[in-house]
Amino acid sequence: MIKRIVQDIAAHGGRAFYTGGYVRDRLLQGEAVSGKDIDIEVFSLSQKQLLSILANYGEGVVVGKSFPVIKLKHYPQWDFTLPEKATASYQEACARRDFTINAMMMDILNGKILDFFGGQADLQKRIIRHTTEEVFAADPLRAYRAVQLAARLDFGISPATLELIKQCPLHDIKPARILEELRKLLLLASRPSIGLRYMQEAGMLKRQHPMLFDLINCEQSPVNHPEGDVWEHTLQVVDVAAGLKQQSSNPEVLMFAALLHDIGKPAATRIREGKITAYGHDLKGAELARIFLGQLNAAGNLIADVYKLTKEHMHPVLLYKTRDKVSDKAIRKLVNRVNVRELLLLAEADFKGRGRERDFEPVREWLNQRMESLGLDPEQRIAPWVQGKDLIALGVQPGTNFRRLLDHAFEMQLEGKSREEILDWLSTRTQN
Structure with missing residues (x-):
């Protein structure tokens, strides 16, 4: 045609x-x-x-x-x-x-x-090079395009082009345009770290993304993180996640969560008795991930899903470490909070992004077996067995006590109580 x-x-x-x-x-x-x-x-x-x-x-x-x-x-x-x-x-x-x-x-x-x-010679050399001195002045977004192309094609950026990017003003670029280039970097590159390293070298992190810049030189325990600082860990995690994203039902969420999963560590890191800790970095990171994506005018569902994965990213491994003590209720609550299938992909990337070979399969198998034994779908929240109509049938009038009774009924369900047991308990409460 x-x-x-x-x-x-x-x-x-x-x-x-x-x-x-x-x-x-x-x-x-x-x-x-x-x-x-x-x-x-x-x-x-x-x-x-x-x-x-x-x-x-x-x-x-x-x-x-x-x-x-x-x-x-x-x-x-x-x-x-x-x-x-x-x-x-x-x-x-x-x-x-x-x-x-x-x-x-x-x-x-x-x-x-x-x-x-x-251009043909630069394809042979595998290099990104500007056409004229004015290209970045005409559209500063091309700085982001250069780094995402380098990652997608596994090309280098010409030193002269990199110098122009360092001098390029970036503050007037519309946030949504930046988000789109970051999306391409994370979703289309087999090694997004290439582009992210160039963003570091060109000063783009320091100027535009201070939350990511703060990951550089943020120390971690060398026992758990022999790869180095939080930035180096993050680069390794996004590359591992890029290899897993085809298994994801929402690769965009997975990849942004991989980029932002430890963004709370600079604020949470402390040295206690000679030991480096980052207690609560998952909770702090979830809030910062929400802010980071909000500043880029990301869609609400993307922000919400990345928030959940960032907040929960440590749980699969932590549960596995204490697997002999983990209750069925804890497994049910996890499934009810987050898409566990997606969470396992992020947790695997986090587990393997440590500069050494590590086998995540035991963690995955254990958690999948626990969910299967409880009849849980890792991608579906648990439907409450008792709803408002059941309370009304028991003679409860909608009011302040209504929600409290429903919440307690759901807690009983998470503990493993049957619908009949829950209704019996509610019946005694409503009769009193």
Whole structure:
């Protein structure tokens, strides 16, 4: 279909090229690029002319004001654009792009590559390099794009580009745009630590994310954490979590929880009798994770789920260590507080992110067996056996005592009491 459209464009005096990341990925992966949006830049036509041509293939919609993009309603993965200046040369059009590996164009009809900034050579060198000195001034978000691309592609960042990032003002970037780049870094990279280390080196953590910056040089017990400070541990945890995220029903929550799970340690760390402790860092960290994501205008459900995982991230291992004393009620309460399947993935990443081989399987097997023996679904909260209608049937009128009775009934359920036992107890209470 695209070639038919492009041939139509050529028949009207225009010329169309694949551009941006699609060309980069074609050169890296060959023609089998899947699940990728396709950027197509059209030269020598006006927007009105292009819309007229595209109308033969579906309804065209113009989106964006500062940089208009034309989309076909039934092919949302295709983005048709025009140069900012109608008279722009091919080189000028490429110069406005961020990095050399993203600044190449491919003629859709003959496959010829136009490469004015050495993008193909930088692909060979596996390097992220800016096209012009003005790229970060034009859009400071490109600093985040550089580090997430480095992580996604396992590329290095050119020292000259890194210097520009260090000088780039970041304070005016909209929080939602930063969140999107962090999301790509965490979800699309097999080793997110590459990008996070570059954020540290470029001063982005210190300037924009002080809660993460505070993890650097925050000491931990060398017995439990031979890998080093909290920042080094966090980098290892996000990399382990990246390898587990395909098992997750919500990888975004898992990865942000991996990044933020120990964010409470700087505030909680103390040295007591020569021993480094961080008691309560899970509770403090949950609150700080909520603040961190709130400052980035994250969705409420993302914040809530990351909060829960951060708050509970220590429990699987702590329960396992005292497994001979753990009650059924404790297992039921855990299931009722958090998605234990997701929690186990985070706990595994935390357990293994220690700079040495560790086997998490005994922890997983024990907790799964305990939940299975109690008939619990690790991903579902426990449904109360006694509800308001049951109290009304016993003659209890809704009021201040109503909620207290329901809460106590649920506590009895968590202790293992049957529905009949709970109703009998309620009956005696209501009769009195």
